[in-house]
Amino acid sequence: MQGSSDRDGRYSTQARTSASRAWRRPRATSPAAGWSALIAAAVLLFANVANAAGPAVVATADRATWPQPLNTPAGFDRASRAEILAFAHELALSESLDDAALTQRLNLKQIDRAGVDRIRARYWQRLSGNYRLASRGCGAREAFCAPAADAAALRRLALAFDAAPEPAYAAWYADATRFHRIYLDEQLRLAALFARVSSEIDTYGSDELDGSELPDRRFLLTFDDGPSAAGGNTDKLLQTLRAHKLDATFFVLGQSLQQRMKAASPAQTYAGMCVASHGWEHQSHARWPQWQDSVIRSSALIKAQTGAAYVPLFRPPYGQRRADSGEFFRQQGVRVVLWSIDSQDWNAKMSPADVQGRLLSLMLLWRRGTILFHDVHDKAWVAVPWLLKQTQGARVDWMGCKDYPEAR
The missing domain is CATH 1.10.287 (Helix Hairpins)
Structure with a gap:
């Protein structure tokens, strides 16, 4: 792309x-x-x-405002509880908005209120479960450790979360309030448009995956839109991943792979990685008349050129696909894979530091998930080592691409 x-x-x-x-x-x-x-x-x-x-502004977080390291399980959980409460506070406040106020806030002409309410309800369940996981090691004097046994209790706790518990967290709290308000609007905007405009905010059934189904602290690295020309950002990223003994799933465009084949063998380029389809070219597969041909052609080319690296997955450009496409993908033996954590690394307004801070805050908030990067841009191979360093010792598990989807 x-x-x-x-x-x-x-x-x-x-x-x-x-x-x-x-x-x-x-x-x-x-x-x-x-x-x-x-x-x-x-x-x-x-x-x-x-x-x-899309929104005019996307959320960025300044992780330098957090006063403690994250490189222990307890440190990760403390920061996770704080991010959950900050986001839940904004989520609870947004529920007081009527349709007119929400439409204006999200800068839309109309909203799918049922879709918004469905996503809100799902978020409360996920946040409640995450908060309980992050609170398992709470001691008597631990910060951000007030009990919340279920979603209703977390909502009450979040509504009262309007000040940091002590001065050391004041700078973080000011930054987190801004971050989570903007991030929430990103998500509610997608929910308000769905399913008129499909996206990663929701699935069309259990066959589709977005990473929210992963176990606690487990994350999958994924990269879209490649490959770049030989010697470009895709190669820099692959070198970085191998240096850190990581693998990842690359959702490639058939058209770009075909061009790359003239200069380098895809099988050698992606050795040790997983390669899946992003379609033949970067068009919405919800509106493109040739979307089925796009999936079939790209998958066939990737499988033929990458051999053992090929995995039968498809990620729709923009996350857009048809609501009735499930049977087609089942017949092809291919699963739709979306994402739950968006790096926004494609965005020219986002610096590498912006991408890093955003990702780390979202990892703490959701505690699991499929991370979306784009290997044709130059931020992922800078951001990934930084994330590894920040979470080293926190028992974060970077999932092997061959293990996804997990056996059920």
Whole structure:
């Protein structure tokens, strides 16, 4: 993906370029043909503008405000409890908004209220379970350790969480309040658009996976949109992963892999990794008439070129896929894999430090999940070693790509 995101609502550089070229192309030789070309261009342009629905601001966290290291299980859990309470506080406050206020806050024309309520309910259950996991080692004087036995109790606790327990956490609290308000809006925005605009915020059934099903402290590294040209960011990332004895799942575009084959063997490039399909090219598989061919062609090419590295998974560009596509994927023997933690590393407004802080805060909040990176950009191979260093000793488990999905 050249300059676009795997998140709904991003208007890709590739899409802008295609639409612009369509308007400029003087191919028609008759008035009727000219009007047809203009209409087709307009449809393309406005279809792409419809994707320009993403938030103007994305959440970034300053982890330097947290006063203690995370490199022990107790340190990780303490920080995890704090992030859970901060996010739950914002989640609880958002429930007081009526439809008009929520629509205005999310900068949308309309919302799917049922979708928003469904995601909120799911979040309360996940947060409640995470808080209990993070509280298992609480001592009498531990910070952020007030008991909450269920989701209702956590909600009451979160509503009262309006000040840091002691001055040492004041800077963190100010930063976390801002971070979680913005992050919550990112998620509620996706929920408000679903299923009119599909995304990673929800699944269409148990066949689809997003990483929330993983055990506590287990994370899967995934990278989209590659490969880059030989010697580019994909190679730098692969070198970094191997240096740290990590593997990952690469969701590659068939078109990009075909280009890469001219310079390097995909089997050698991805040795020791897992390679899966991201489609033939980066288009929404919810609206593209050739979406089935895209999946079949890309999977066949990846399997033929990467051999043992191939895994029968598919990640839809932008997370967009058809609600009725489940039977097709079952027939193909392929599972849809989404994500639960978005690095936003594709975003030009995000520095490597922004990506790092965002990811670490979300790892503490959700305590498990599939992390979305993009290997064609230059932030992942900087961010991954930093995350490893920050969580070393915290019993974080970086899941082997061949073990996902786990046997059930």
